[in-house]
Amino acid sequence: MANLVEIRDLKVEATSDAGRVIEIIHGVSLDVAEGEIVALIGESGSGKTTIALSLMGYARTGCRISGGRVMFAGRDMTQLSEREKAAIRGTDVSYVPQSAAAAFNPAQTIMDQVIEITRIHDLMPRPEAERRALELFRALNLPNPGTIGRRYPHQVSGGQLQRLSAAMALIADPKLVIFDEPTTALDVTTQIEVLRAFKSVMKKGGMAGIYVSHDLAVVAQIADRIVVLKGGEILEVGTTQQVLDAPRHPYTRELLSAFEPKHYASPARPEMTARKPPLLDVLGITAGYGPVQADGLPLMRALKSVSFRLEEGRNLGVIGESGCGKSTLARVIAGILPQAKGDIIFDGRQMARSAAGRQKEELRKLQMVFQFADTALNPAKSIEDILARPLAFYHGMNRRQREARVCDLLDMVRLPRTVRHRRAAELSGGQKQRVNLARALAAEPRLILCDEITSALDTVVAAAILDLLKELQRELGLSYMFISHDLSTVQAICDEVIVMYNGEKVEEMATGLRQAPTHPYSRLLFSSVPKLDPRWLDSLELDPELVSAFARR
Amino acid sequence: MTRSATHIHAAGYSLNLVGLLGFLIVVVWAMVAITAPWITPYPIGEIVDFDYFGPISDKFWLGTDYLGRDILSRILMGARYTVGISLVAVTLSCSLGVTLGMTAAVVGGWLDTILSRLLDALNSIPSKLFGLVVVAGVGSSIPVLILTLGVIYTPGAFRFARALAVNINTMDFVTVARARGEGTFFLIRSEVLPNIIGPVLADLGLRFVFTVLLLSGLSFLGLGVQPPDADWGALVRENIGGLPFGAPAVIFPSVAIASLTIGVNLLIDNLPQKIRDRSN
């Protein structure tokens, strides 16, 4: 047998809450050679994590390997006893989880957990294990390698934990490491550091790897071969270069096309609107959470004196990483979180700080759409009830008018009229987000605040939502304030962009992303976005001072 | 490809066999409570046997009590008191507790703090003790029992409903409704309540069990339903003298209580996940 891993005709079944048994992996076969890194690419529900876990002879609760062989180093993982599997786990195959923050036991020190594999399998004396851990901490470029092991998981940052979880997986020199979306939860500026650390350690050790991800650009940097999955089946397998340059399957081509830069051309003519007063004028907003201090400001300040304006018919993008205050900004404008200082002038009127103090007409003209489509729709109501409420509330429509209008709204967001009798749980993620949009449209607003509305969606679905937004804008003359951490999304829809960092607006780019950023943080942020080119990571040179100043590692 | 387990499907919901058994027990006792006066074989107050603590016989299916009265008749009639009082009390405590709990969660701020503190304090009086103290102060009658039981289980219902409602309150769809300008009443009735009603009803079932147990306990201590009326707890008390020789008169009222409470528990435990965790 030549290959380290040979999966043949793997089938996995899942049992639903109602007791139904569904096959979720339909006969998958793939190989991994010694020292080779193979990426499993696919959307949520494609079965990529399930396949990766089968290599450890493990299926999550409710799932069961129902057929096929999973040969690892000549042994079939599906046929081994619990005890035999336990002996292989950690020593021969190891696992780097998606969320390291959840995968570390909060009650034990980091060192105890990093060297736990050596204790379980009795591989080496403790001092030697700690010495090895220290080497790995250095190799993974962790700060304070000498003392970090004595800390508890909640005392270190997410990026550090992710690298520590790699140290945990590598401590016993496994033959194969499974990376389960290890950088998905991280910000782009942090992701680079972590990716680099993974890549260098894997290359040095000559280990084989399975890298599970939904992000082609990330995978392009680290994988030798790419396996494209959808709905529990393999669509395409090829070397990284081959999949990127000459994709064979239409779905792969669709995934790749989402990466093509699309610059947005505004339908509005700036020379016409420039004379009118701005639609939204935000003046020196300071807001936050926690008890109010002596100076009248809250303890935790999420926004520090942020100002900007948005002209009618134009789209403003707000970008920044998690915790920069971009979502707080939207909540303040919508009146969900009253600001401590500053003014919001919308459509020529000064807005009350809280939604409760605003007039119905003011509220109607400004609508918000949220990131998580499923929590934004009441699961106990039908789509018709959800869409009819703003019609009754803002426009006082009677039953017949509402019914007709709900159908119109569903047409506008390209959903079949039959969905109005269903509940949110019966719709897909993309459909739910369309319903959310329809609910905002029901108010007939002038401005829609979009808070990361495509972030939780798969690439192809997200692209379709963006197209819909543009179409609606042409038809209805709306304006959008579009909040996102994803540059390409913002690029595709916005005329102007502001960049936020740590509660402050650091840069304003009046012509969108066509111009080069000037602020050092914007430069770091923009250059950190992975590109489809496999040589991107190796050739990327970041100013180390810039990185240490801004990236929260 | 689907496989089906031992489930009974009806009206879109499915219930397994154990749950169905629980459901049947509950229905039977409810029917008994309603029709008791017409189905008792003997008048409940009448001494029908010369022997006291009589054994099971053709004439007296469950034996006779310490005065020679028919136990079956007394148990059938006792269902009225046990099921009736508990049901009214639990409806009282749940409607009060759930309303207050949702209001506290949606309004928040000082109202929430005060209500939570006050009801938590009330909750830290052991339930049997509360019953004892009230009966000592006011004396025992059926309205007093219902009110006392209702008050005792209100804090629990409040806490349960508030915890669920707080979770719902953080959901984006409630934020959407708030940002739309909706009032508190709409938020409670239309956004929160429909999403917690399943677990709340399941909790009502469990609280019904607690109420039955407490009522029986109080009656057993002689502080609940007063003679000549008797619920199941009082029947055990009356006939405790038969315990040393294992008289049926002391065993069967206990069995009646256990069958009801276990039946409710079986039903609740086997409710479809759909009803129990609507909130998730």
Place this chain on the structure above:
Amino acid sequence: MNKHVLHLVLARLVIAVITLVIVSFTVFAATVLLPGDVVEILLGQAATPEAVAGLRAAMHLDDPAIWRFFRWLAGILTGNFGISYANNMPVADLIGPRLLNSLKLAGITTVFSVPIALSLGISAAMWRGSWFDRAVTVLSIGVVSVPEFMVATSAVLVFAVYLKWLPALSFANEIHSFGQMLRVYAMPVITLSFVISAQMIRMTRAAVIETLNTPYVEMALLKGASRARLVLRHALPNALGPIVNAVALSLSYLLGGVIIVETIFNYPGVAKLMVDAVSTRDLPLIQTCAMLFCMVYLLLITTADIIAIVSNPRLK
């Protein structure tokens, strides 16, 4: 202990004190503000109006209720619990020896049932879904859903009536030998143990299962850890807070259980004293007993909360 933890603990203690004040007000209100004239109880229906008025003044019954509440609370705080209506003895003297008896019963039950319940709960969680787990679950649901007096009567039926190991209802107050002590305590302790263990098993099992479902336990499994290691090293330390809470809550069921058990077995403890006091409407005795029970309960849940705060690894 760092400053943050200290702050949380102090806040919890303040809440306990506030709760105690509200509880004492409720107890006082329930027994005194409601109808039913104490003087009439004491002097009987035939008393002259002068005698009634005199006694009312002597007992400060004509003062506003709030004054009487504060006077009563001050009395409780200074150890002056008042005089029993029934036999004119100081309440403290009546309660003293009875309290000792009740504590003995509770103590023996605790020592007996906590280790058994915890090991049953943890092992049921460890072998979740097995026959052992199912048996434990069914039995504990059964015990939880029947009244305490039924557990007691069943114990009598099994151990005294059918097996004839123990006397049915022991009335012995004098204990001369170990054998006798065993006979007196066996039945009440068995009954109480069943009652509190059932709760404890259920809650412990649930707490351990919840931590077993966390990603860090899955991670440990993927490191090759054995089932014992998963439970003992990873799940248990994190389930400590909930488990202590389960123990404290279950021990508080002792309070309810003890009322029934002392009555049914005629055991000379505080609960029996209180039940008797209810039938004579001896209000000072009832109030003091009620406050005693509430304080024990508060002490238990406050201790549990503080242990949960201190043992939370995220606050280290």
